[in-house]
Amino acid sequence: MQIIRDVQQLENATEALRRRGSLALVPTMGALHPGHLSLIAEGLKRADAVAATIFVNPLQFNDPGDLDRYPRTEDADLAALEQAGCALVWLPAPQDLYPEGFATTVSVAGVSDRWEGEHRPGHFAGVATVVAKLLIAFRPGVALFGEKDWQQLAVIRRMVADLGLGIDIVGVPTVRQEDGLALSSRNVHLSAQERANALALPQALTDAAQSIRAGADVPVTLAAAKAKLADAGFDPIDYLALVDAATLEPLDAARGDMRLIAAAVIGKTRLIDNMPV
Numbered sequence: 001m002q003i004i005r006d007v008q009q010l011e012n013a014t015e016a017l018r019r020r021g022s023l024a025l026v027p028t029m030g031a032l033h034p035g036h037l038s039l040i041a042e043g044l045k046r047a048d049a050v051a052a053t054i055f056v057n058p059l060q061f062n063d064p065g066d067l068d069r070y071p072r073t074e075d076a077d078l079a080a081l082e083q084a085g086c087a088l089v090w091l092p093a094p095q096d097l098y099p100e101g102f103a104t105t106v107s108v109a110g111v112s113d114r115w116e117g118e119h120r121p122g123h124f125a126g127v128a129t130v131v132a133k134l135l136i137a138f139r140p141g142v143a144l145f146g147e148k149d150w151q152q153l154a155v156i157r158r159m160v161a162d163l164g165l166g167i168d169i170v171g172v173p174t175v176r177q178e179d180g181l182a183l184s185s186r187n188v189h190l191s192a193q194e195r196a197n198a199l200a201l202p203q204a205l206t207d208a209a210q211s212i213r214a215g216a217d218v219p220v221t222l223a224a225a226k227a228k229l230a231d232a233g234f235d236p237i238d239y240l241a242l243v244d245a246a247t248l249e250p251l252d253a254a255r256g257d258m259r260l261i262a263a264a265v266i267g268k269t270r271l272i273d274n275m276p277v
């Protein structure tokens, strides 16, 4: 696996990979776990080579404490990527992506506005800007993102369509621990008690999805799911909503392609999750 730290080497290295066949890109912020590795594995099924990036993007952190606390495990990450069959990894320095005087932002209206967008102001503009830059730098045929960050996936799909980037955006199903908690780099911050109580998040979503499928009233079902989270110690519950899967518009009755999405804080850790309905 080629490890690129010097941005001058990136163009030649990606060009060489593209000459050899199709290329898939997996952007990450590091602290890799099996969820990330499932993106690499899916990339290998869809392209001849997979490249990854590790960059904790300051532009998408509205909370400086969250950025400081973000786990960094570079040596283990590089070993895991190599083991997973990744051909190249780029670890940009902040000035490689944001040179002196950087003044351009990609913002995706509508789909970014609610939920994560409301609770993390500026977050999706930060994500869309860095992902646009990474897609332009690599020019892959396909790029893979986790369904765990459902709204992020929808924002990226909208951006790639709107900018005509012609890159296939693939969503990969959420990898969970045996009991159902979605893998997340931020799970390392949970105490043993919080980790046990955090299970209420996937459980509340699973139960609510089942009830809605069975025809239950949507507002009543969402209120019951929020009450379960509160009982488990989640505070605040930033949102728990039934939404249109593509536009993220809220729904108060079952209709079309839907998703249940939620974000809530347990102790000092903010978790997000979502389920199909």
Ligand SMILES: Nc1ncnc2c1ncn2[C@@H]1O[C@H](COP(=O)(O)OP(=O)(O)OP(=O)(O)O)[C@@H](O)[C@H]1O
Pocket (backbone or CB within 6 Å): 027, 028, 029, 030, 034, 035, 036, 038, 039, 144, 145, 146, 147, 148, 149, 172, 173, 174, 175, 176, 182, 183, 184, 185, 186, 187
């Ligand atoms: N459990 C998971 N299953 C599948 N994909 C995942 C999972 N967790 C993260 N991903 C995907 O991996 C990519 C990189 O995510 P990132 O580096 O932010 O890790 P993360 O675990 O989502 O971190 P955090 O949850 O703390 O934001 C994103 O496309 C994300 O959706």
Ligand SMILES: CC(C)(CO)[C@@H](O)C(=O)[O-]
Pocket (backbone or CB within 6 Å): 027, 028, 029, 055, 057, 060, 127, 130, 131, 149, 152
């Ligand atoms: C897509 C991404 C790598 C952009 O920084 C990040 O938002 C993430 O890890 O989900």
Ligand code: BAL
Pocket (backbone or CB within 6 Å): 060, 149, 152
């Ligand atoms: N995994 C989404 C990126 C973030 O939480 O900042």
